[in-house]
Amino acid sequence: xxxxxxxxxxxxxxxxxxxxxxxDGQGLSTEGRGQWSxxxxxxxxxxxxxxxxxxxxxxxxxxxxxxxxxQLDLKGLRVLAACLTEKGAEQLRNQTSDRLQTVILxxxxxxxxxxxxxxxxxxxxxxxYLSGVPSSLSESLAFLLxxxxxxxxxxxNAGISTPTAPNEWLTKQDFMKILDVNLLGVIDVTLSxxxxxxxxxxxxxxxxxxxxxxxxLGGGYCMSKYGVEAFxxxxxxxxxxxxxxxxxxxxxxxxxxxxxxxxxSQGFQASWNQASPEIKELYGEKFMANLMKSANLxxxxxxxxxxxxTNCMEHALTxxxxxxxxxxxxxxKFIYLPMSYLPSFLxxxxxxxxxxxxxxxx
Numbered sequence: 001x002x003x004x005x006x007x008x009x010x011x012x013x014x015x016x017x018x019x020x021x022x023x024d025g026q027g028l029s030t031e032g033r034g035q036w037s038x039x040x041x042x043x044x045x046x047x048x049x050x051x052x053x054x055x056x057x058x059x060x061x062x063x064x065x066x067x068x069x070x071q072l073d074l075k076g077l078r079v080l081a082a083c084l085t086e087k088g089a090e091q092l093r094n095q096t097s098d099r100l101q102t103v104i105l106x107x108x109x110x111x112x113x114x115x116x117x118x119x120x121x122x123x124x125x126x127x128x129y130l131s132g133v134p135s136s137l138s139e140s141l142a143f144l145l146x147x148x149x150x151x152x153x154x155x156x157n158a159g160i161s162t163p164t165a166p167n168e169w170l171t172k173q174d175f176m177k178i179l180d181v182n183l184l185g186v187i188d189v190t191l192s193x194x195x196x197x198x199x200x201x202x203x204x205x206x207x208x209x210x211x212x213x214x215x216x217l218g219g220g221y222c223m224s225k226y227g228v229e230a231f232x233x234x235x236x237x238x239x240x241x242x243x244x245x246x247x248x249x250x251x252x253x254x255x256x257x258x259x260x261x262x263x264x265s266q267g268f269q270a271s272w273n274q275a276s277p278e279i280k281e282l283y284g285e286k287f288m289a290n291l292m293k294s295a296n297l298x299x300x301x302x303x304x305x306x307x308x309x310t311n312c313m314e315h316a317l318t319x320x321x322x323x324x325x326x327x328x329x330x331x332x333k334f335i336y337l338p339m340s341y342l343p344s345f346l347x348x349x350x351x352x353x354x355x356x357x358x359x360x361x362x
Contacts, residue, residue, distance in 0.1 A: 050065055050068060050069050050079060050080070050081045050082060050155065050157070063256035063257055063258065063306065064157055064207065064251075064254075064256065064306055064309050064310055064313070065081075065157045065158065066092060067306050067307065067310045068155070068157070068310040068313050068314070069081050069092060069096065069100065070092075070095055070096055071307075071310050071314065072314065073096040073097055073099060073100050075314075076099075077099070078099045078100075078101075079096065079099060079100040079101070080100075080101050080102070080103065080120065080123060081100060081101070081102045081103075082102070082103050082104070082105035082116055082158075083102055083103075083104060083105070084104070084105065084106060084158070085104070086104060089102035089103075089104065090102075101123070103116050103119050103120075104116075107158055107181060107185030107186075107188065107189055108180045108181060108184070108185055110188060113185075113188050113189055113192050114192065116189075116192075117192040117193055120151070120193060120196065121196065124150065124151055124196065150196050150197065150198075150199035150200030150201075150202065151193060151196040151197045151199075151200055151202055152197075152200050152202040152203065152317070153197070153202050153203040153204070153205060153317045154189075154190060154193055154194075154197050154202070154203070154204045154205065155204075155205040155206075155207070155313055155316075155317065156185075156186040156189065156190065156204075156205070156206045156207060156228075157207040157313075158181065158185065159181055159182040159207070159224075159258065160177070160178055160181050160182065160258065161178070161221050161258045161259070161263070161264070161267075162178075162219075162221075162263055162264060162266070162267030163177070163178075163219055163220075163267040163270060163271050164217050164218065164219040164220075164221050164264065164267055164268075164271075165218055165219055165267065165268055165271035165272070165291075166218045166271075166283070167218040167219065168218075168275070168279050169218075169271040169272060169274070169275045169279060170218070170219055170271055171274070174219065174220065174271070175219065175220040175223065176220070177220065178219065178220030178221055178223075178224050179220050179223065179224050179227070181224075182220070182221070182224035182225065182227075182228065183223075183224040183227040183228060183231070186206060186228055186231065187231060190204060190206075190231075190235070194239075197244055198239070198242050198244055201242065201243035201244055202244060202245075203244070203245050203246075203247060203316065203317055203322065204232075204235065204239070204244065204245070204246045204247070205246075205247045205248075205249065205313060205316045205317060206228050206231070206232045206246070206247070206248050206249070207228075207248075207249045207251070207309075207313070208225045208228045208229050208232070208248050208249065208250050209221075209225040209250060209251060210250050210251065210252050210327065210329075210331075210332045210336040210337065211225050211336075212225030212226050212228060212229040212250060213229070213250060213336060213337060213339075213340035214336055214339045214340045214347060216351060216354075228248070229248065232246050232247075232248045236324065245322055246324075247316040247322050247323065247324060247325070247326070248324065248325045248326070249309065249312050249313060249316065249325075249326050249328070250325055250326065250327045250328075250332060250337075251308075251309050251327075251328050251329055251332060252303065252327070252328070252329030252330070252331035252332030252333075252335075252336060253298065253301060253302040253303060253329065253331055254302055254303050254304075254305075254306055254308075254309060254328075254329060255298075255299075255302040255303065255304045255306075256302075256306070259298050259302050260298075261295050261296050261297075261298045261299050264295040264298060265292055265295040265296070268288070268291050268292060268295060269292075272288050281359075281360065282358055282359065282360045283358045283359060283360075284358065284359025284360070286356070286359060287356050287357070287358050287359060290356035291356065294356075303329050303330075303331075308328040308329060309328045309329075311328075312326035312328050
């Protein structure tokens with residue numbers, strides 16, 4: 001149902017390793033028991049920057065971003081993790097090798113994004129070694145030179161899902177709270193680091209949601225994910241001229257802090273409390289009670305295997321020919337994705353059947 005937004009940057013820094021990548025013809029190839037075949041020392045390994053964590057609650061630095069950071073670190077990649085809090089950053093460092101480095105980043109603040117971008121440049125470099133090279137030589141030299149500087153991948157995965165409720169229960173600020181993180185944060189970070197990714201002819205991987213294909217909920221969450229889809233589609237077409245691939249991850253319902261029944265229930269309650277007496281009369285207490293029950297069902301209906309999502313992220317970063325879209329989760333593949341292709345009146349009927357009915361409905 002929900003997804004998060006994460007920033008991951010992947011730089012290539014070893015000529016012989018990059019040669020092996022080109023020779024294997026399968027992206028960043030692996031061998032043996034999942035170790036990257038190109039890494040022979042700490043300085044030779046690819047680098048990934050992850051903007052993974054958003055929640056300020058203790059113990060919430062988990063989910064897709066945390067698992068991906070640890071997964072790539074275990075594969076031998078050098079990970080740069082962007083976290084919202086120092087506590088989250090410290091927890092991640094304690095779980096990983098010395099290759100992983102962290103930086104504090106708030107995607108809603110342009111100054112924070114700019115500072116993090118400079119931090120990344122210091123670690124991966126931003127010089128374009130192909131500048132001034134004759135076009136007849138640039139293609140043959142690219143595979144050697146691009147491994148020295150630039151970012152191979154950018155994965156946007158930091159996000160929030162509340163407040164989510166019927167639109168009439170919400171205010172403009174409620175919508176902006178989600179849009180600032182899930183959509184405008186993605187755009188700000190992407191535009192800031194895009195020159196580095198373009199120099200490496202790398203990847204941009206945006207974590208959207210199946211709710212970016214079919215809007216089942218009121219509030220800013222579905223709007224933000226539809227926006228991520230549109231941004232990714234336009235960006236993919238623009239950057240294809242420069243050898244950069246843009247990929248979308250569209251998960252179904254997975255058990256993360258974003259789909260926490262407690263957080264969703266609190267969002268429903270806060271929105272109900274601020275609603276006008278007229279709105280409360282229209283919807284009724286029974287409608288609110290049914291919403292709370294649906295939130296509690298997330299505990300049992302959400303998939304617990306987060307590796308289904310992080311494996312898609314890893315494939316999008318490392319495969320020679322990544323897909324344009326990945327839809328991890330059986331619900332995404334067999335329910336929500338097919339729904340997105342149905343006529344609107346059929347989708348409306350399915351939503352009417354699924355959702356509670358307001359007390360004053362006609």
